[in-house]
Amino acid sequence: xxxxxxxxxxxxxxxxxxxxxxxAGSGHPGGSLSAADIVAALYFDEMNIxxxxxxxxxxxRFVLSKGHAGPVQYAALAERGFFPKKDLESLRKIGxxxxxxxxxxxxxxxxMSTGSLGQGFGAAVGMAMANKLDGNTGRVYxxxxxxxxxxxxxxxxxxSAAHYKLDNLVAIVDWNGLQIDGPNDEVMAVKPVDKKFAxxxxxxxxxxxxxxEQIRGAFAAARNCKGKPTAIVAKTCKGKGVSFMENxxxxxxxxxxxxxxxxxxxxxxxxx
Amino acid sequence: xxxxxTRQAYGKALxxxxxxxxxxxxxxxxxxxxxxxxxxxxxxxxxxxxMGIAEQNMYAVAAGLAISGKTVCASTFAMFATGRAFEIIRxxxxxxxxxxxxxxxxxxxxxxxxxxxHQTFEDIxxxxxIPGMTVINPSDGVSxxxxxxxxxxxxxxxxxxxxxxxxPVFYKEDAELEIGKGSCIxxxxxxxxxxxxxxxxxxxxxxxxxxEKGVDARVVDMHTIKPLDKEMIVKAARETRGIVxxxxxxxxxxxxxxxxxxVVSSCPVKMAFIGQRDVFGESGKPDELLAKYAMDxxxxxxxxxxxx
Numbered sequence: 264x265x266x267x268x269x270x271x272x273x274x275x276x277x278x279x280x281x282x283x284x285x286x287a288g289s290g291h292p293g294g295s296l297s298a299a300d301i302v303a304a305l306y307f308d309e310m311n312i313x314x315x316x317x318x319x320x321x322x323x324r325f326v327l328s329k330g331h332a333g334p335v336q337y338a339a340l341a342e343r344g345f346f347p348k349k350d351l352e353s354l355r356k357i358g359x360x361x362x363x364x365x366x367x368x369x370x371x372x373x374x375m376s377t378g379s380l381g382q383g384f385g386a387a388v389g390m391a392m393a394n395k396l397d398g399n400t401g402r403v404y405x406x407x408x409x410x411x412x413x414x415x416x417x418x419x420x421x422x423s424a425a426h427y428k429l430d431n432l433v434a435i436v437d438w439n440g441l442q443i444d445g446p447n448d449e450v451m452a453v454k455p456v457d458k459k460f461a462x463x464x465x466x467x468x469x470x471x472x473x474x475x476e477q478i479r480g481a482f483a484a485a486r487n488c489k490g491k492p493t494a495i496v497a498k499t500c501k502g503k504g505v506s507f508m509e510n511x512x513x514x515x516x517x518x519x520x521x522x523x524x525x526x527x528x529x530x531x532x533x534x535x
Numbered sequence: 536x537x538x539x540x541t542r543q544a545y546g547k548a549l550x551x552x553x554x555x556x557x558x559x560x561x562x563x564x565x566x567x568x569x570x571x572x573x574x575x576x577x578x579x580x581x582x583x584x585x586m587g588i589a590e591q592n593m594y595a596v597a598a599g600l601a602i603s604g605k606t607v608c609a610s611t612f613a614m615f616a617t618g619r620a621f622e623i624i625r626x627x628x629x630x631x632x633x634x635x636x637x638x639x640x641x642x643x644x645x646x647x648x649x650x651x652x653h654q655t656f657e658d659i660x661x662x663x664x665i666p667g668m669t670v671i672n673p674s675d676g677v678s679x680x681x682x683x684x685x686x687x688x689x690x691x692x693x694x695x696x697x698x699x700x701x702x703p704v705f706y707k708e709d710a711e712l713e714i715g716k717g718s719c720i721x722x723x724x725x726x727x728x729x730x731x732x733x734x735x736x737x738x739x740x741x742x743x744x745x746x747e748k749g750v751d752a753r754v755v756d757m758h759t760i761k762p763l764d765k766e767m768i769v770k771a772a773r774e775t776r777g778i779v780x781x782x783x784x785x786x787x788x789x790x791x792x793x794x795x796x797x798v799v800s801s802c803p804v805k806m807a808f809i810g811q812r813d814v815f816g817e818s819g820k821p822d823e824l825l826a827k828y829a830m831d832x833x834x835x836x837x838x839x840x841x842x843x
Binding site: 426 | 594597598601623626632
């Protein structure tokens with residue numbers, strides 16, 4: 264697949280993210296936009312999935328442990344054909360399948376209900392263990408936020424994944440450096456992320472999280488790593504693609520108003 | 536009378552069910568010799584996962600295993616399962632309706648010598664507030680095994696409360712016990728004692744003492760606290776003059792509260808509540824503690840007499 268194709272997919276996902284959150288009137292654009300390229304590469308290139316059969320035997324699984332970035336997962340699922348793109352307008356509205364944070368019981372393609380940070384990572388470890396137990400070659404991909412790494416359960420999960428040699432598990436840290444209250448370094452330093460995972464027994468790569476060559480290269484390398492889970496520490500930009508949201512913690516959990524949404528879509532090449 | 540701890544019955548039953556249910560996976564958090572899951576680990580090492588002293592992650596991983604199709608029994612002490620990992624159980628197991636059986640041992644004051652940090656009186660209250668969570672508290676070794684199998688066959692989250700101390704076995708192996716159906720183990724017309732867990736044995740003893748005093752007490756083993764057998768409770772409220780609840784749990788939020796909720800909305804009747812009275816426990820022998828904290832046979836007798 265050409266990188267260009269993925270770039271277009273990621274752009275469409277970003278456009279959907281802005282539209283979804285604008286329509287909802289609340290939500291988390293910053294961390295959805297920072298993870299868009301990683302999520303695009305997973306859903307359109309890396310993972311073995313079937314939108315027509317979301318529960319396909321032997322499929323790869325994706326867990327969005329940073330569940331507040333639900334809009335980026337919903338956008339990717341719709342873009343991939345798991346449900347109509349029109350449904351994205353219902354985000355966070357009463358009766359919608361698109362809850363504020365993903366619900367596996369409601370959305371085709373969502374493998375784990377997340378939102379309370381750290382738990383999706385543990386669940387992903389369980390899924391990888393189940394696959395090993397069953398001789399199932401499906402792989403498990405879990406995306407974590409950098410602020411999320413402050414949760415103690417993350418390191419319990421990291422320890423257990425290495426202990427059980429889960430080389431079918433890949434954790435991608437969306438390292439945009441910002442969380443609700445400000446920069447990680449000010450709130451509660453999480454650095455050095457790469458060394459922490461390495462110390463916990465993981466195979467670690469640090470990549471530029473908006474560079475498809477590096478993203479795909481890291482996934483390919485993870486497949487070749489045996490006996491250890493892989494952590495991909497992806498340096499990203501919070502709010503990536505929308506100038507006034509980029510690197511601004513204020514856009515962690517705020518919806519754009521009409522004018523801001525219009526401007527964001529203009530920058531992304533989407534239609535208002 | 537034969538005595539056996541419900542945790543002992545649990546450990547033994549797991550080994551048997553491991554053969555019968557090939558999908559069964561067992562987890563523990565470094566307490567497998569105490570929770571008795573170690574026997575399963577020996578018999579089925581590939582289906583046993585020790586997660587170390589990390590209860591939160593154990594229950595999150597259990598959710599992932601269950602969502603991938605496994606039936607999971609994940610054990611540790613009741614304090615750490617329901618207390619420390621509450622929010623993981625709520626969000627990753629309850630909300631997802633994951634097929635995880637939280638089989639927690641060493642519940643209540645009969646943990647004994649370990650003292651207050653290990654004696655949980657809050658677990659039933661916590662677990663029964665989670666939508667869709669089945670809450671089971673077996674009274675003896677035989678019913679623990681029967682109800683464990685029912686729990687394994689039920690698709691969804693279950694909290695099973697098990698004890699450390701050996702308690703009398705009074706059920707026969709062919710007893711017909713169903714989740715959500717109370718078991719009336721002694722009929723009586725004057726007063727009803729609705730008990731759960733190890734307090735059922737104490738309630739039976741209390742009924743014998745009451746009989747000597749000319750009081751005909753009914754004893755119900757309410758092994759399932761959720762879903763609650765309201766029918767049996769209302770029947771007791773109608774047919775006897777009062778209800779005593781007995782549990783090795785706080786009087787706040789547990790069996791007593793659940794029974795009171797059922798009674799006040801359909802057939803109000805006088806009640807008395809035997810349980811931990813909003814205080815922490817302390818070290819001591821189980822029997823000494825039950826006596827000191829007013830959860831003994833004599834306390835049930837006095838409470839029943841107070842309703843007549």
